[in-house]
Amino acid sequence: MSGRIYVALDTPELDKAKAIATRVRNHVGGIKLGLEFFVANGRHGVHEMAEVGLPIFLDLKFHDIPNTVAKAVQAIRPLNPAILTVHAAGGRAMLEDAKAAAPTGTKVVAVTMLTSLDPSDLSAIGLKPDPHEQVLRLTELARESGVDGIVCSGAEVAAAKAVWPHGFFVVPGVRPADGHHGDQKRVVTPRGALDAGASILVIGRPITQAEDPDIAARAIEATL
Numbered sequence: 001m002s003g004r005i006y007v008a009l010d011t012p013e014l015d016k017a018k019a020i021a022t023r024v025r026n027h028v029g030g031i032k033l034g035l036e037f038f039v040a041n042g043r044h045g046v047h048e049m050a051e052v053g054l055p056i057f058l059d060l061k062f063h064d065i066p067n068t069v070a071k072a073v074q075a076i077r078p079l080n081p082a083i084l085t086v087h088a089a090g091g092r093a094m095l096e097d098a099k100a101a102a103p104t105g106t107k108v109v110a111v112t113m114l115t116s117l118d119p120s121d122l123s124a125i126g127l128k129p130d131p132h133e134q135v136l137r138l139t140e141l142a143r144e145s146g147v148d149g150i151v152c153s154g155a156e157v158a159a160a161k162a163v164w165p166h167g168f169f170v171v172p173g174v175r176p177a178d179g180h181h182g183d184q185k186r187v188v189t190p191r192g193a194l195d196a197g198a199s200i201l202v203i204g205r206p207i208t209q210a211e212d213p214d215i216a217a218r219a220i221e222a223t224l
């Protein structure tokens with residue numbers, strides 16, 4: 001089951017990211033690189049990380065007008081990521097154009113509602129304070145637009161999968177039962193997320209900030 005874990009390497013330091021990836025590589029299925037890493041290291045950094053030999057998930061969460069997002073996706077085509085994120089709230093045309101611009105083998109997945117948000121955050125931005133409803137509305141939009149799947153929390157993945165049985169479901173906000181939540185608000189355990197229908201789990205700090213990332217990754221793998 002270790003193939004279902006993507007380790008989130010949220011650091012601007014290339015050497016540190018590479019060292020952690022090398023240590024945990026036998027207990028994870030891929031490497032997730034986000035804004036912090038990409039802004040600091042760019043395409044060169046991604047090429048360096050690819051040398052570890054695991055699939056690369058580029059979590060850049062594009063959200064802009066369709067033309068701008070399509071051009072950004074074209075610019076990362078040479079990196080050939082296994083997975084790439086955009087925000088579902090960018091709308092249907094943006095999602096369609098992102099998918100059309102992506103390499104054939106890249107899964108384009110749409111972020112529905114960030115796992116760091118809760119009902120009160122939805123209210124604060126003028127939306128109904130119901131994460132399930134919000135996630136399902138954006139899941140429908142993502143499915144209709146032709147992207148490959150969505151990002152949601154483990155609390156909504158079963159409902160999303162029910163409306164999109166062949167979708168690809170990325171679940172972050174994953175914590176071992178006794179783990180610190182930090183800034184994550186909609187949290188489930190790794191086992192809980194897989195049982196609910198997650199295709200892959202994104203796990204960062206529970207592994208990367210552990211005293212021994214290798215042991216932490218193994219311990220999580222053992223629960224799956």
Ligand SMILES: O=c1ccn([C@@H]2O[C@H](COP(=O)(O)O)[C@@H](O)[C@H]2O)c(=O)[nH]1
Binds near residue numbers: 010059114115174204
């Ligand atoms: O809704 C979302 C979308 C993306 N993320 C990303 O996943 C990891 C989670 O890291 P942890 O350290 O395990 O909290 C991080 O890179 C986020 O940018 C998310 O958490 N929620």
